[in-house]
Amino acid sequence: MVDVQRWYTSAQFQKSALHLLIVLALGQGVVAIWFRDGDFEWHRNYGQQFLERQEKRDHYPPARGFMDVPLALTPYVVARAISYVLCIAALVLCWQTWSKLGHREFTVTPSIAFAAGVFAVGIMLPFLLRDLDECGLQIFLLTLLTLGGWALARGRSWQAGLFLATAASYKAVPIIVLPFLVWKRQWRAAGWMVAFLALWSAAPALYNGWDYNVQAHQRWIAESRRLKEAKQAYPSLLDREPQLIYNVSLYALIARNLETYPAGLSPPHSLYVDHPLFFQFGNLEPAAAYYVMHGILGVIALAFLWRTRLRPSLSASKGQSRALRWRSGSDLPAEWAAVCAFCTLVSPLCWKQHLIVLLPCAFLVWRRVLSEATPLRWHWAVLGVVTFISLAGRRSIVGDFSDVMLSYKFDTLAMLTLLVWTLTPHGNEQAQG
Numbered sequence: 001m002v003d004v005q006r007w008y009t010s011a012q013f014q015k016s017a018l019h020l021l022i023v024l025a026l027g028q029g030v031v032a033i034w035f036r037d038g039d040f041e042w043h044r045n046y047g048q049q050f051l052e053r054q055e056k057r058d059h060y061p062p063a064r065g066f067m068d069v070p071l072a073l074t075p076y077v078v079a080r081a082i083s084y085v086l087c088i089a090a091l092v093l094c095w096q097t098w099s100k101l102g103h104r105e106f107t108v109t110p111s112i113a114f115a116a117g118v119f120a121v122g123i124m125l126p127f128l129l130r131d132l133d134e135c136g137l138q139i140f141l142l143t144l145l146t147l148g149g150w151a152l153a154r155g156r157s158w159q160a161g162l163f164l165a166t167a168a169s170y171k172a173v174p175i176i177v178l179p180f181l182v183w184k185r186q187w188r189a190a191g192w193m194v195a196f197l198a199l200w201s202a203a204p205a206l207y208n209g210w211d212y213n214v215q216a217h218q219r220w221i222a223e224s225r226r227l228k229e230a231k232q233a234y235p236s237l238l239d240r241e242p243q244l245i246y247n248v249s250l251y252a253l254i255a256r257n258l259e260t261y262p263a264g265l266s267p268p269h270s271l272y273v274d275h276p277l278f279f280q281f282g283n284l285e286p287a288a289a290y291y292v293m294h295g296i297l298g299v300i301a302l303a304f305l306w307r308t309r310l311r312p313s314l315s316a317s318k319g320q321s322r323a324l325r326w327r328s329g330s331d332l333p334a335e336w337a338a339v340c341a342f343c344t345l346v347s348p349l350c351w352k353q354h355l356i357v358l359l360p361c362a363f364l365v366w367r368r369v370l371s372e373a374t375p376l377r378w379h380w381a382v383l384g385v386v387t388f389i390s391l392a393g394r395r396s397i398v399g400d401f402s403d404v405m406l407s408y409k410f411d412t413l414a415m416l417t418l419l420v421w422t423l424t425p426h427g428n429e430q431a432q433g
Contacts, residue, residue, distance in 0.1 A: 008119075008370060009111040017118045025088050028132045033080045036133045039353075040071075040080060043137065047072035053208055055215075057223045059237065059349075062216040063169035063200040066207070080135050087136020090143040097150045098360050101333040104153070105364070105426065108371050115370055120362035123387045126394060130353035138344070141171055142357045145343060148177070149336040152189055153327060161192020168193075169200035172224075173347040180339055183305060185323035227348070233258060233289035234271065235348035242270045245406045249350035253409040254296050258282035258289040273403045297346070304342070307423055308335050334422045337361045341419045345412070352411060361418040368426045382417065389414040 007013055047068030049056055071079050099113045108116075121128060131138045148163035164181075167174040175197075181190040205213035227238065233255035236243040260283040261271040268274070284292060308331075310322040326332060337360035344350055344357040369379050389410045395402040405411075 006370075008115040009109070014111065014114055017114075021118070021121070028129060029081075029084050029088075032084050032132050032135055033077060036080075039134045039137055040083070041076075043068045044071040044076065044079065050204070050208070053212060055219065057219060057240070059172070059223060059227065060220075061169050061172050061201075062204050062213065062220055064171070065216075066204040067170060069207075083135035084132070087132070087139045090136065090139050094139075094143055094146050094359070095363075097146050098333075098337075098363050101150065101153060101336070102364060102367050104328075105330050105333050105367075106371070108367060112367065112370050116363055116367040119366045119370070120359055123362050123366070123383070123390055124356060124359050126390055127352055127355040128359075130351075131356045134353060138354050138356050141167055141174070141343070142340065142359060144170065145174065145177075145336075145340045145357070146360070149332070149339075152181075152186065152336075153332055155327065157186070157188035158192045160186075160189040161194075162196050164189075165193045165196030165200055167343070168197060171343075171347075174343045176342060176346065177339060180308075183308070184310065184326055185321070186327065231287060231290040233284075233286065233293045237349070245271055245273065245403060246351055247349055248352060248355065248406070248409055248412045249347055250297065250300070250345045250412065251293065251348050252350070253412045254293045255289060256407065256409060258284050258292055259286070271407070273407050275400065275404050277401070277404050278407060304338065304423075308338075333360075334364060334426075337364055337422050338419055341415070341422075345415070345419075355411065355415055358415045358418060361415075361422040365418055365421050382421075386414040386417055 043064075046058075046060070046065055047070070050065035050069055051072060071083070074082065095117045099117070102108070102113065102116075144163050144167035148160050148167065151157075151159035151163060164174065164177050168177065178190060178193055181187075181193065201217065202213070204216065208216070227235070230238055232238075232243070233251070234243050235247065235249065235251050235255075256271070258281075260280045261269045263269075263272055263274070265272075272278075282289070310326055312322065337358075341358045341361050344354045347354065365383070369375060369383065372379070389405075392398060393402055393405045393410060398405070
């Protein structure tokens with residue numbers, strides 16, 4: 001490592017940043033615990049409905065209701081306080097784990113790693129604060145995915161399977177990790193993930209009985225099929241919730257540019273924004289837009305599979321399999337950060353707080369930029385644009401124009417920039433501190 005002193009490697013910066021983060025966590029804690037409700041209250045009610053054996057159509061796996069039971073059994077403010085403290089601890093654990101994973105790409109000093117973490121929090125701050133309002137519901141998902149990747153990197157297949165199966169039971173979309181493990185020939189981890197998925201699927205029967213558990217899974221599958229058969233390019237929950245501009249998923253980004261949403265309706269179409277800077281581009285019929293959108297997603301999936309294919313390593317011993325080389329090599333951190341990102345971006349419904357799952361991508365990108373011997377101006381320019389989009393797209397700052405920004409999915413494009421940058425070979429043969 002080359003030791004070059006810069007302002008972000010100084011002890012004064014570290015001290016000031018640490019104090020600022022502590023004050024931020026404490027202040028946000030007061031707001032989140034006593035002055036917010038949101039999705040946390042929804043999941044607390046979901047746990048109560050599980051206890052009362054209420055039949056309900058929902059897009060969450062039945063095991064999530066089982067997981068939400070502790071929220072229902074604890075006094076509301078106490079539950080929020082416990083969840084908030086745990087999510088702050090989980091964030092620290094994520095930073096420590098990704099710092100270790102980052103060393104597999106290339107080594108940096110602790111001061112660089114700390115600065116990268118601080119700047120990653122800065123660039124993702126609106127998404128982080130929004131999730132902290134919910135007492136860290138998406139941070140817990142990120143933590144499960146992070147621990148799964150760390151267990152995989154250390155060859156702890158059963159631990160990886162446990163964490164990843166729990167993530168896929170907490171929220172269905174992380175099931176995409178399973179085919180990725182197969183693609184990377186991580187057979188043991190994939191097998192353990194399947195086994196623990198079976199256990200999580202059976203777990204609700206401990207309270208509600210086997211027959212009710214089977215019926216709950218049948219309702220969940222039927223609801224998933226109903227949503228899929230609607231063939232909406234721009235996803236929604238149909239009669240339960242309309243299409244919303246707040247959806248920042250890849251589905252919504254693509255569909256918004258394939259379809260035209262009519263003006264002049266009464267009431268107005270939920271995706272039409274009455275603003276002079278609101279423009280629409282594509283005008284496909286709904287069915288055509290649906291199939292074109294899935295075709296584009298298929299191309300993205302194939303590009304990701306090609307980028308993450310197992311390649312021979314000249315520096316590895318001849319006796320090592322390619323799968324083992326990947327697990328112990330320098331490609332795992334970036335590829336696993338991308339997997340985490342896709343676990344939220346390819347969710348049909350993705351709100352701003354869900355984007356906090358891209359925090360590892362932001363961390364790895366900042367880690368590379370801060371360790372450059374000669375920082376490139378365009379790197380700083382791109383990060384500046386991403387930061388501006390992230391921080392400025394709030395109604396309190398830009399007023400009604402925030403709806404226009406949401407319509408164009410600027411947040412999604414900014415996060416895709418970090419994702420693509422993460423997957424781009426970095427070329428850091430030597431890092432500095």
